[in-house]
Amino acid sequence: MALALRQIPDTLITYHLLMTERAQFQPAYADDVRGVVIVPMSPDVSFYRYLYDGVGETFGWRDRRLMSDHELEAAISAEHISIYVMSVDGVPGGYFELGHYGDHTQIEYFGLRPKYHGRGLGKHLLTMAIAEAWKNGTCTVGVHTCNLDSISALPNYLKRGFFIHHEEREPMPERYYF
DSSP states (O other): OOGGGSOOOSEEEEEEEEEOSGGGOOOOOOSOOTTEEEEEEOOOHHHHHHHHHHHHGGGTOOTTTTSOHHHHHHHHTOTTEEEEEEEETTEEEEEEEEEEETTEEEEEEEEEOGGGTTSSHHHHHHHHHHHHHTSTTOSEEEEEEETTSOTTHHHHHHHTTOEEEEEEEEEOOGGGGO
């Protein structure tokens, strides 16, 4: 169901999650990964928008939609950013984007296109994102979610070993009403 069709709460609650030791990581994989491939990619702006909108439209993702093509190109091609695309039988099914900041890695964006929900691919993709995040000497891995995201998001993060570091509450920003 599109965000425009659901009730938008008055308050945006953002959960900032953290994993401070690799030993906290609890991997989980989909039962059936036939045809599933996850590869690093340097997408052009058009393909990135396809991924971002395909994953985020249902949940009202707006931040990258509001960027110009020039701003988005700079953001996704920055040296500290890495993007991985999951394909299922050759069709893009989701992606994750990592931001590398010294000894901290942030899962900047993560998700599946709606067609791929409910198959265990979310826990699988998140497991792969966390494993990739822990490479290259990072000391902490972070991610955030909010009360507009999938109801499965926060439980999935907690099951993989993240803990809520802090939460923020603010009046719902105007950008979520269009």
